[in-house]
Each structure stands twice: as C-alpha cells, then as structure tokens.
Amino acid sequence: MEARIRENRWQHSPHSVRTFISKNKAGQSKTLLLKPAMSAWKYKKSKLKMRRPEKYTMSNPFGRDLVIRMFHVNKHYGAKQALVDLSLEINQNEFVFVTGPSGAGKSTLLKLLYRGEPVSGGQIIIDGMNLGAIPDKRIPMLRRKIGIIFQDYKLIVRKTVFDNVALVLEAAGQKQGLIQKKVRSVLRIVGMEDRLDAMPPSLSGGEQQRVAVARAVVGDPTIILADEPTASLDPESARIVFELIQQFHEKGATVLIATHDLEMARRSGGRLIRLRSGRLENDTHMSDL
Amino acid sequence: MIRIYIKRAIEDIRNNRMITLVTIVTIALSVLIVSSFALFYANIGKMLSTWQEGIRIIAYLKADATEAQIAEFQQLLSQIPDIDRIQFIPKDEALAQLKEQMKHQESLLTHLRGNPLPDSFEVSARSQEGNWDKMEVLASRIKSFDLVEDVEYGQKWLQRIAQMVELFRLAGYGLGAVFLIAGVFIVANTIRLVLYSRKEEIEIMRLVGAANNFIQAPFYLQGLILGGLGGAGGVVILMAAYLTVTAKLRQTMIFGFIHLSFLSPPVCLSIVLASMLVGWFGCYLSLRQFLKN
Numbered sequence: 417m418e419a420r421i422r423e424n425r426w427q428h429s430p431h432s433v434r435t436f437i438s439k440n441k442a443g444q445s446k447t448l449l450l451k452p453a454m455s456a457w458k459y460k461k462s463k464l465k466m467r468r469p470e471k472y473t474m475s476n477p478f479g480r481d482l483v484i485r486m487f488h489v490n491k492h493y494g495a496k497q498a499l500v501d502l503s504l505e506i507n508q509n510e511f512v513f514v515t516g517p518s519g520a521g522k523s524t525l526l527k528l529l530y531r532g533e534p535v536s537g538g539q540i541i542i543d544g545m546n547l548g549a550i551p552d553k554r555i556p557m558l559r560r561k562i563g564i565i566f567q568d569y570k571l572i573v574r575k576t577v578f579d580n581v582a583l584v585l586e587a588a589g590q591k592q593g594l595i596q597k598k599v600r601s602v603l604r605i606v607g608m609e610d611r612l613d614a615m616p617p618s619l620s621g622g623e624q625q626r627v628a629v630a631r632a633v634v635g636d637p638t639i640i641l642a643d644e645p646t647a648s649l650d651p652e653s654a655r656i657v658f659e660l661i662q663q664f665h666e667k668g669a670t671v672l673i674a675t676h677d678l679e680m681a682r683r684s685g686g687r688l689i690r691l692r693s694g695r696l697e698n699d700t701h702m703s704d705l
Numbered sequence: 706m707i708r709i710y711i712k713r714a715i716e717d718i719r720n721n722r723m724i725t726l727v728t729i730v731t732i733a734l735s736v737l738i739v740s741s742f743a744l745f746y747a748n749i750g751k752m753l754s755t756w757q758e759g760i761r762i763i764a765y766l767k768a769d770a771t772e773a774q775i776a777e778f779q780q781l782l783s784q785i786p787d788i789d790r791i792q793f794i795p796k797d798e799a800l801a802q803l804k805e806q807m808k809h810q811e812s813l814l815t816h817l818r819g820n821p822l823p824d825s826f827e828v829s830a831r832s833q834e835g836n837w838d839k840m841e842v843l844a845s846r847i848k849s850f851d852l853v854e855d856v857e858y859g860q861k862w863l864q865r866i867a868q869m870v871e872l873f874r875l876a877g878y879g880l881g882a883v884f885l886i887a888g889v890f891i892v893a894n895t896i897r898l899v900l901y902s903r904k905e906e907i908e909i910m911r912l913v914g915a916a917n918n919f920i921q922a923p924f925y926l927q928g929l930i931l932g933g934l935g936g937a938g939g940v941v942i943l944m945a946a947y948l949t950v951t952a953k954l955r956q957t958m959i960f961g962f963i964h965l966s967f968l969s970p971p972v973c974l975s976i977v978l979a980s981m982l983v984g985w986f987g988c989y990l991s992l993r994q995f996l997k998n
C-alpha cells in the first residue's frame with residue numbers, strides 16, 4: 417500500500433516540476449550575482465530574497481519536491497481535539513482532496529497550513545518554512561506562497577473586482593504596470609474580464625468565486641488551498657470553478673481542496689485524504705479506488 | 706504604493722463623512738482655543754515689553770547723605786553695565802516738581818516746614834528685550850547700597866499685569882495639554898470606528914499576505930489628514946476672528962496706542978504640524994489596541 421502510493425506520486429509529479437525548480441535555481445543564482453552591486457537596503461527589499469527566507473529554511477534531503485510536510489501535528493481548541501497526531505507529506509504539484517464528515521478537521525487542517533491558527537503540537541514545514549519557527553512578522557511571506565479560496569468567497573465588498581484581485585500584488589509591493597497586466601490576464605482566464613469595475617455584491621455566487629480564484633492565483637502561489645470552494649454554487653458554476661482550479665494546477669501549483677463532494681474528487685482523479693474525528697483515516701489515490 | 710494608501714485613506718474619509726467632519730471640527734475648536742491663548746500672550750507680551758522700555762528706577766537716598774557721598778554713589782552707579790542713563794534729582798527740585806503737580810491743592814503744601822522729600826537718582830535701564838527679572842535684579846542691586854533708603858520702579862499695576870499674563874500663560878499651557886490629550890483621544894476614537902467598520906476587510910487583507918505596514922499606512926495617513934485639517938481649520942478661524950476684531954478696533958481710538966499682530970507663519974505652521982502629530986498619535990493608539998486582538 418505504502419509502496420503503491422509512492423509509486424503513484426512519481427507518476428503524478430509531472431515533467432513541469434523539474435523545469436519549475438531549475439527556473440527557481442536560475443533565479444536564485446541571479447540574485448546572488450546581483451547582490452554585491454545592490455545596496456544592503458535594496459537587497460533587503462528584493463522580492464527574490466523575500467521568497468527565500470533562508471533563515472527559516474530547513475535543509476530538505478529529498479530535494480524541493482516536498483512542498484508540505486506535517487509531523488505529528490496536534491490541534492485542539494480548548495478541550496476540543498480538532499486534529500490528532502497527523503503526519504502528511506505532499507509533493508510539489510500534487511492534487512489533493514481532503515474529505516471526511518462534518519467536524520472531522522478539514523478546515524482546521526487548511527487553517528494550520530496558512531497559519532490562520534497555530535499548531536498545538538508537532539511541526540509543519542511549507543516550502544521550507546517551519547511554521548512554528550517563523551515570527552508573526554513573516555506570516556505575510558508565507559501567505560504570499562499560498563492562494564486561499566473559501567466557501568463564502570471572502571471578497572472585499574467595497575472594492576471592485578479588479579481591486580480585489582490587485583490587492584494581492586499591491587500587498588506584495590509589485591509595480592503598478594505589472595499589476596495592471598497581471599490582474600487583467602488572470603481575470604481573463606476566469607472569464608471575468610468584462611466585469612473589472614463591478615462590485616462583488618452585484619455578481620452571482622459563481623462569478624464571485626471565479627474572482628476569488630483569480631485572487632488566489634494572481635500571485636503565482638506555490639500552493640492553492642480551497643475550503644469547500646463549490647459547496648454554495650450551482651452545479652454548472654461549481655464545474656467551472658473546479659475546472660479553473662484544475663487549470664492552475666496544471667500550471668504547476670500544488671492544490672488542496674477540502675470538500676464533501678466525493679463525486680467531484682472522483683471525476684478529477686488525484687489523491688484523497690480522509691479524516692475522521694481529527695485523525696487520518698485513509699490516504700489513497702483515486703486511481704486505486 | 707503611496708497612491709494606493711492615499712486612495713484608501715480618502716475612501717475611508719468619504720465613507721465616514723459625518724464622523725470625520727465631527728472629528729475635524731472638534732480638533733479645530735481645540736486648536737482655536739489653544740492658539741487664541743498663544744495669540745493673546747504673544748501680543749500682550751510684546752506690549753508689556755514696549756511699555757517696560759520706558760520704565761525707570763528711582764533710588765531714594767538717605768536724608769543724611771552728604772554731597773561727597775552722593776558724588777561717589779553716582780560714580781558707582783555709572784559703572785553698572787545695565788544702566789543707561791543716570792539723573793540726579795536734588796530734593797529741592799523734587800519738591801518743586803511736586804508743587805507743580807499739585808498746583809491746585811497748593812494749600813496742602815504751604816504749611817510744610819522744610820523739605821520732607823529725599824534726594825534721589827533716576828536710573829534708566831539699558832533697553833533690552835523687556836525682562837522683569839533683570840529689572841528686579843537691577844533694582845535690588847541699587848537698593849543694596851548703604852546710601853539708598855528705598856527704590857521704586859515701574860508702575861505697580863504694570864507689574865501686576867505682567868503677573869497676570871504669566872498666570873495666563875500657565876493656564877494656556879494647561880489648557881493646551883488638556884486639549885492635546887482630548888485631540889488624541891478623539892482621533893483614536895474615530896480611527897477605531899473606521900477600523901471596526903473595516904474589520905472584515907483587514908482580515909481578508911491578512912489572508913492574502915498583506916503585512917501590517919501595508920494595512921496600517923492608510924490609517925496613519927487618515928490620522929495625519931484629520932489632524933492637519935483640524936489644525937489648519939483652527940488657525941483659519943482664529944485668523945478670521947482676529948481680522949474682524951482688529952477691523953473693529955481700527956475704528957476706535959485705542960488702536961493708535963496698541964500694536965497688534967497675528968501669529969507668525971512659523972508659529973501657525975507649528976500649530977498645524979503639532980495637530981498632525983496629535984492625529985498620528987491617536988491613530989497609533991487605536992491601531993496598537995486593534996492589532997492586539
């Protein structure tokens with residue numbers, strides 16, 4: 417069983433992962449070359465360094481393929497155990513469904529990953545960042561590696577569609593020119609390019625969720641986390657949103673979707689993690705079922 | 706980046722027009738009260754120092770002073786650097802002056818036997834930035850000479866006014882401090898309301914990777930704008946009031962004797978800057994509290 421999963425992982429880490437990594441390496445060596453020419457201040461501000469917080473990086477004997485690692489993670493809210501001794505490894509560019517009955521700890525698992533909540537015990541390492549060790553000040557750096565999609569969209573109702581998506585890049589300190597280009601291109605992919613100036617409340621649920629997907633991916637995150645992204649949508653909108661997430665997965669992102677919708681999981685293929693009462697009940701691949 | 710912050714700050718101000726207006730008006734009134742104290746003090750202080758320039762110290766000599774002693778005393782006085790002009794007034798001359806002044810009540814003096822008045826010196830201090838302390842020091846120094854029976858300087862009422870002005874200045878400081886603190890809390894309260902109305906939005910910003918600085922900057926900007934507008938408003942109102950009052954005074958006689966002027970531009974600027982600082986600090990307080998929970 418264990419062996420089969422490993423085998424599957426190999427099959428499922430596509431070619432694009434390699435190129436992604438080598439690009440990263442090229443990027444890094446470029447930074448190092450530039451370093452002496454830059455002032456210390458500029459170097460500190462350089463985006464490349466921000467994305468590579470060496471100080472908090474643990475060496476990874478398996479290379480960069482493991483994007484998420486959880487070691488014996490516990491999480492309790494007061495006396496309530498939400499997650500119990502959960503260990504998980506998720507590869508670069510995997511497509512993972514997290515299922516389980518209500519209250520199983522799916523949302524909690526995702527929250528721990530973007531550090532919406534601290535762990536109560538154990539360790540989580542995301543793309544080399546040890547979440548227990550990073551100071552609060554660096555949480556934004558973590559969140560820039562992660563795009564999050566919620567069931568209730570969580571769009572800012574007072575901002576236009578464009579501004580909602582642009583916010584991610586503005587917060588990351590990107591230049592206006594780049595923001596304009598990128599936001600437009602992402603909104604075109606999700607089919608919202610003609611609603612740039614609309615306010616979220618004037619959109620349908622499906623449209624709002626497409627904007628939310630655009631916002632999640634506009635910063636080129638390593639990981640996309642989605643908590644019941646299609647639960648409040650009609651089947652057609654749900655299909656569109658799901659296909660969009662798949663589309664961005666194909667571009668290289670690692671995807672975790674918490675859902676009750678086993679049908680969607682089945683259709684898509686991918687890894688299926690089943691939780692029950694905060695424990696890992698099952699970890700299989702769709703093709704095994 | 707700055708453009709984004711300004712946009713967000715202005716958006717907030719627009720969305721909370723009423724409370725923003727109330728805040729600005731309150732700050733403006735506080736600034737108005739404090740700066741009117743400053744204006745009053747600046748003018749009365751200037752007036753006092755011009756009046757003071759004309760003040761002389763009169764040293765009354767002991768009755769038994771001999772001519773030689775008087776000459777020696779004059780010599781000593783002329784060596785004091787703060788003294789500008791010395792005039793000896795013999796008692797006869799003093800009596801003649803008195804008689805001149807009391808022409809109509811001459812009967813009071815006719816029965817005088819001899820001259821009850823002492824010889825005296827009239828001393829003018831070197832004119833300097835009118836300073837009561839200096840005047841007092843000089844007077845007590847003159848009084849310390851053996852030959853001097855008593856000194857008299859300044860009109861007593863002038864001194865009393867000076868004391869009152871001093872009191873006024875202290876009251877101004879006290880009031881200024883009170884209004885400064887009040888201003889800080891008013892801004893803190895306003896920003897807190899804005900923060901709570903944006904709570905959800907701030908939460909979302911955090912989720913998409915916005916750092917604290919990015920989230921806070923527009924609020925600080927708002928604090929500065931509220932403080933700045935309030936401060937400027939206060940100064941402008943004071944200016945308007947000042948112009949109205951001086952225009953009225955100009956029609957009366959008094960204006961010829963007193964010379965009024967408005968607060969200097971650097972002082973006005975400092976008032977506006979101080980009030981911006983108040984806005985900034987108020988914002989700091991509520992952000993600190995907000996981000997804690």
Ligand SMILES: Nc1ncnc2c1ncn2[C@@H]1O[C@H](COP(=O)(O)OP(=O)(O)OP(=O)(O)O)[C@@H](O)[C@H]1O
Pocket residue numbers: 493496497498516517518519520521522523524525
């Ligand atoms: N903030 C919280 N405070 C207290 N208890 C919490 C909190 N968040 C979650 N829990 C509890 O932790 C457990 C796991 O919750 P979680 O939201 O992760 O479940 P879930 O699998 O996402 O459920 P659902 O399918 O209904 O969304 C539940 O029993 C829940 O009551």
Ligand SMILES: [Mg+2]
Pocket residue numbers: 522523524643
């Ligand atoms: Mg949930």
